[in-house]
Amino acid sequence: MISRSRVFKVLSGMVLAALAGACSSLVAPLVKPDVGTQSAALRAGQYALDPAHAALIFKIDHLGFSDYVGRFESFDATLDFDADDPTAARIEAVVDISSLDVGDDDFAATLIGGNWLDAERFPQARFTSTDITVTGENSGVMIGELTLHGETAPVTLDVTFNGGANDRLRGGDYIVGFSASGKFDRTVFGVDRFSGIITETVVIEIEAEFIRNDD
Secondary structure, eight states: OOOOOHHHHHHHHHHHHHHHHHHHHHHHHHSSSBOOGGGSOOEEEEEEEEEEEEEEEEEEEETTEEEEEESSSOOOEEEOOOOOOOOGEEEEEEOOOOOOSSSSSHHHHHHHHHTTTTTTTTEEEEEEEEEEEEEETTTTEEEEEEEEEEEEEEEEEEEEEEOOOOOOOOGTTTEEEEEEEEEEGGGTTTTOOBBBBBBBBEEEEEEEEEEEOOO
16 A cells, blocks of 8 residues: 555655646746755665666677667666665676667567577576675765676676655655666577677666655
8 A cells, every 4th residue: 555655755746746737937947956966965775776867778889880889678676775785786687688789679589589698488688696895985886796697697787876865856856866887698598690700798887765654
């Protein structure tokens, strides 16, 4: 059952969004969150991904002609953060392989087929963080286990904390945002078709906003 506080937050956000659309120049200063990047802005707690404000993109060099770009439209993640021990933060994510979008439905079907990602046999990819190192005021390195195409191997991500704040347009919920990037060798996960012709290195870029669960 949805709590009354949650209903109130949602309705408040809808009202503010309507007001902002009607007279944005006047309402914007009241609605725009005061996003901070200081360590205190990353509050302890459990967070859930806001899928409406998240992106998972991959790039791969295509024969030297260009970087071929695709994205996955359906994925989810959770964040459990302890302010007293940032290195103990834990992120778990799951990706629906069949949600691959490359701007061409026929070619997307080929890529999720048996010769490539084989979504029928391996419908999901999973990532679980295993180690986090703080490298700067708002940056860090995250190592985790990626399971893809039935194989599991470590992947390293460079992570930037973009900031946190209460967002009135989302009912006053506390939001934190991150950008992350990394790369891995696709052949390690058994996706080795045309290896040596098409590069083995896959670059991934992630943009994610998380909503703090304070119910």
